[in-house]
Amino acid sequence: MSVPTPTELRATLVTVIAGASETGTSRWEMLLGPVQVLSLALHPRSNWRIEVSGTDDDRHWIDAAIDLVRAEHPYVTGRGDPGL
Structure with missing residues (x-):
């Protein structure tokens, strides 16, 4: 993925967290x-x-995923994103 849109980045975060925690999206x-x-x-x-x-446990999963995804994608673009 090149520079993701906010919608793409959010979807990536959800996928990473769900996969790591083995729970549904x-x-x-x-x-x-x-x-x-x-x-x-x-x-x-x-x-x-x-x-x-979410709970403290939820935040643990979320914060870890944010750190991981931000290391790979520190920037997003607003171009073409209908969510803005």
Whole structure:
């Protein structure tokens, strides 16, 4: 994947978490909010963030996946993404 859209990045996060935790994607779909695109001028290391919810155990899985995915995809593009 080149620079993903926010929708593609969110789908990647859901897939990674579901695969690592061996649970269905529907649970993680509910706990992950939309990916927000941030200004590169103010956030040069990574231009996205995502709102999350859930228990401490859920957050463990989510935070680990965010770290993993952010290492590979620190930037998202807003071009062509209907979710923005």
